[in-house]
Amino acid sequence: MNILKLTFCSIPDHDMGKANTLVLSMLLTVDSQRLSDKEEFDMLHLDELVGSIYGYGPFEIYTCGCGTAQCAGIWEDITVDQVGDNVLWNVPNPLITFIEGSTYDHFVFDRQQYRQAIHDGLDEAKSMILQHGGSCRVGPYGFTAGQLLQLTTIEPDAVIDRRPQPRHAHVCHGPVFVENRYIARVVKEEIAGRGSSHMWVEAWTGIHWTRETIPSIPMDTVYASKLAPVELLAEAGVPEEPFPFDYELPPLANNRSGIL
Structure with a gap:
């Protein structure tokens, strides 16, 4: 000890x-x-x-x-x-x-x-x-x-718990066709225990989804677009996913540099 x-x-x-x-x-x-x-x-x-x-x-x-x-x-x-x-x-x-x-x-x-x-x-x-x-x-x-x-060292009624919480993300809109060229979706992330969330747009590259959209697609444009028919998504090679599609993200870093 x-x-x-x-x-x-x-x-x-x-x-x-x-x-x-x-x-x-x-x-x-x-x-x-x-x-x-x-x-x-x-x-x-x-x-x-x-x-x-x-x-x-x-x-x-x-x-x-x-x-x-x-x-x-x-x-x-x-x-x-x-x-x-x-x-x-x-x-x-x-x-x-x-x-x-x-x-x-x-x-x-x-x-x-x-x-x-x-x-x-x-x-x-x-x-x-x-x-x-x-x-x-x-x-x-x-x-x-x-x-x-x-200050007192008496055990408190509620202890401090800052352990990394799961970061949960799900597709909240899409996939959609934008201008009949790009396939996009809106993803929302929620951090357990913090009551906070934020959203971003992902684009389909033909192989996978990415946040590095080229050109950048505004979120309101995606929301204004109609959901793409399943058969057209299949033709474009977009994998079938349950809606909403959920996945886990790595916990937040425990340092002030932002390095995971």
Whole structure:
């Protein structure tokens, strides 16, 4: 089992002459080792770290002081899974500066130790804030000492589940003949659990359907066209498909570069 540890230290805030304010700096280690040593301290989304105690999927635990992880060169989240009494991490290596095809480090934590480490670290930070009358700067930008005081490691009623959901697509109109030359159809994609969808036009190339239509066929033109008779589609070599025709798409990528 790997061992997680979260610690804080306070230093005077000399930014803009705020001599009476403290800055809380964070360190997160796994087996006494930091995952990145590019900076003297770690910048963490503490609410994401707390959510990872019981949650699933990608968590933006490491970030930049401005609150945007990409600014610090972090292009991929830590993927968290829960197996029995264990919390599993899948961490890109290197953590900073996303490289396509990079390797991953895998860590397994006992959930009780993991939760206790975060609980103890937050208690330490809360004591520093209260001892200083609440005049502390935490970070990242936009995250306040008051928000830190509200964090709790108690198991929530609903855990965070960000695991990739199936992407489901189906033909919602067509196939049709457009201008008696092109065979086209409208496909609608729905992402489970998100309540979102979008549509596009596909054209028949004579071998397969493709979204790379040449020339581009406007969606309203396809909707205005009449459904093509089955016998004419057969003559054109379009395979018979049940209507609506359903198929699965690959899950969305777990990184901010858009690379699957």
